[in-house]
Amino acid sequence: MPPPPPPAAAGGGRRSILSFAAARDRCFSRRFLRAGLRPLAIPVPIAGADADAAATTVHVWVPANPPRNPLLLLHGFGASATWQWAPYLRPLIAAGFDPIVPDLLFFGASSTRLADRSDAFQARSVMAAMDAIGVARFGLVGVSYGGFVGYRMAAMFPEAVERVALVCAGVCLEEKDLAEGLFPVAGVGEAAALLVPRRPEEVRRLVRLTFVRPPCIMPSCFLWDYIKVMGSDYIQEKTELLYALINERQLSNLPRISQPTLIVWGERDRVFPMELAHRLKRHLGDNSRLVVIRNAGHAVNLEKPKDVCRNIIEFFQEPVAEALNDEKHASIHRRICDVSSGTV
Template identity: 80%
Template sequence: MPPPPPSIAGKAACFLSFAAARDRCFSHRFLAAGLRPLAVHLPDAADPVTTVHMWVPASPPRNPLVLLHGFGASATWQWYPYLRPLIAAGFDPIVPDLVFFGNSCTRLPDRSDMFQAWSLKAALDAIGVKKFGLVGVSYGGFVGYKMAAMYPDAVEKVAMVCAGVCLEEKDLAEGLFPVAGVDEAAALLVPRRPDEVRRLVRLTFVRPPLIMPSCFLWDYIKVMGSDHIQEKTELLHALISGRQLSTLPKLKQKTLIVWGEQDKVFPMELAHRLKRHLEGNSRLVVIHNAGHAVNLEKPTEVCKSIIDFFQEPVAEDSNDEMV
């Protein structure tokens, strides 16, 4: 939905929060699709050191598919277009908030993707989900990749959407990305001012909104982006600092790689690098006229690729590239 003209936006900002209203709308869509919010306390409710919030099916899932969000808005904002098509195709979506996003948090100091993976696996175990497919977008793909490597008996198949898991810290200094270091990456992905939000949107969307009024952007930052800023910055430092391709494990599971052809955050080089790294155990789907936010720019195409992939028998071999 395009934002209203600045004159209308300025008047509306005095009476309501557009971001809060939209957030409620997306939550209602999850409820209407048959999902319910659930907070899982680890290790237990008496002393919840870590809390993982999830949207889960009202009935025990028979074909669970875990959907992991990236940086930016909460899980509901990133996955709402996928619920009904996935459910119609026979899947039971489970949509968690990663730690320090949405309503998930921890008192522990660990900021690694390994800790994120452990937290999610413990939460899934707590609700009785032992085997599942997994889809990760961007940062969620880093966590999903780690989960697949750590728990190969639980994660049956994996889809990575614009998830630059093959990046190395040296790539930043060598100019592969629009930032030159970890601090600049954190400033980009954890925006604190409207001009920073505009820069991020213009990098992630091929066709960003023409009008992005500051009042709307301040409202978005207040409602969706003002929590756990320091912790999210630490997550990025833990993810990128010292990262080397030589230490990245090769997944045993069949893996779908979906990429926006014009991704400026994680360029296509990383998609091809991941496909080479997995040595014939993957399929690459390139989505035209889409950037890093391909899951929001082209939800129908991305969702179809996900459904087709997860409906295939697990044992089927594939080393295709589709455009």
């Protein structure tokens, strides 16, 4: 659930002209606009929840024209969706896909007044937004926390989700894994403190944990700017999302999704170690394929965006039978890893 690298200067609030984080936020929004996407704020009714549709609003970037090959992109913890998906827009569009990019609840401009913090509620909210824009069938890519939500969507709405790509999404974790030392934190509270940083030293720890090659210099003034502009909203709600995600989580309760699934992992992921990638591959069996990106950590989507995007495009362009053929793609994967490590 990586944050983006910290911004390059300091400043005030979200609208301050002195804030480089705010300027960067505007820059990412302009990149989405130039790519042909438009922002929508969609009030969504949730079946079985409060009847007031305005209680939940999902902000989503959608193609200006009706999508022919829709691909839903779900971000992880950190800033809004634009910060994590901007590098992927033009390659995906050039490959023939129509990206649809929502902010998950309590990130960016999406929020709810309802009390549910489960990944299932996130999944229902995003699905309601997809229904509202008239997209009935789509591919799905989820990064880290977005992978938890995407996995739940695939399980809940198999008629809508055609294929799934999960990037460093530790959906097979169990709460007992924390106490047993699989992660760099020993409990849900410590995980929340790590993933919802409130001070510069906490941002530094998170960046150094998620990147193989983190920035050498991260001045406090820059980090305070990022926290104030992009990380100061919904702190309590984000913490509650993590508690709802991890508390009493057991692999035995995880459904086995039926869609063809691509699993992408950073070889040196310290947030969700490789054990969880192999655990997920075993859980899904022949219906999945695992690709490991060398010299990358949990923030593989930001460290190696070209490699991750290439694998996503390849997977979603292939016929189903070929997409799950591990042997066919072994040599391609080795070549990608060699390029990533600079050995060729």
